[in-house]
Amino acid sequence: MSFSVQPLCDALGVKIEDFDFSAQWADDERRELQDLWLQHGLLLVRGRNANPENQIRFSKLFGELEAHPLKTIRSGDYPELMELNSEDSRTNPVSVWDGEEWVGRLPWHKDLVYTAKPNRGAILRAVRLPAEDGQTGYADQAKAYEALSDAMKAKIEGLKVIYRFEVNLNKMPFLDTSTYVAGPGAPQKPSDVGFPDFPDSRYPLVLEHPETGQKILNVCPMFVERIDGVSKTESDALLTELVAHVTRPEFAYLHPWQEGDMILWDNWRYMHSAPGVKPGAKRLIHRTTILGDSVLGEPMPLNTETRAS
Secondary structure (H helix, E strand, C coil): CCCEEEECCCCCCEEEEEEECCCCCCHHHHHHHHHHHHHHCEEEEEEECCCHHHHHHHHHHHCCEECCCCHHHECCCCCCCEEEECCCCCCCCEEEECCEEEECCEEEECCCCCCCCCCCEEEEEEEECCCCCCCEEEEEHHHHHHCCCHHHHHHHCCCEEEECCCCCHHHCCCCCCCCEEECCCCCCCHHHHCCCCCCCEEEECEEECCCCCCEEECCCCCCEEEECCCCHHHHHHHHHHHHHHHCCHHHEEEECCCCCCEEEEECCCEEEEECCECCCCCCEEEEEEECCCCCCCEECCCCHHHHHC
């Protein structure tokens, strides 16, 4: 191999160094990269010639790309690239957490988990970084499942979980917003940021990865709504316990970015989060998204009365 591979941290992911993003990769290198992704679910790739064209080329090694539905955050030159720009107040309103102002903070979630067909994965590339803050968190739900007690595994086997799309964090029942204050311009409903009202989606609470067969604890603090078919009291108690479990530090990695870094993650297996930056900080990340090619959940009828409450 023309690149080196070593552990990313004690428990999660791998780090690939000395990588040439402009190279014509041999078949064995392509297979090695794809196998590493399937095995670990999280790859940090560092090397040379990291630019928009090569990010797109590299991303296509792992599947078909999907453009973001909001044209306002696509790159003008490269439609496959989504621009995460801390200076764009339309998509990064200021909010307050623990008494401090932050831009671009997002708690733990998985992309499109509120639909039946979540993204397969995504790649972030650090283009411009602030002097401090701006990390990205990743949390492995497969390891979270493995660490459950046998009694809990038996208890949750066969249960279904409901996800609901919201943009108002205060409407997410299992997200801790006790120190959160929405800033001016924070969206209150999906149409405020150009999204439709997606119907709720129902998933197995224990999700089997379509490609690896791994069992995944399919619970995220953002968007999770309830356990299907049980009382609210039972659902609330179980989800509170599982959210506390899946967000334990030993299942997570917080990445301190270096310019040019690319991180690829498996969105079927990993949650991610963004602790944010301080107002005025300059942070630009380019993202490519790998299309989800499997239906993992089922859409439910849109209940407009429930959604309006």
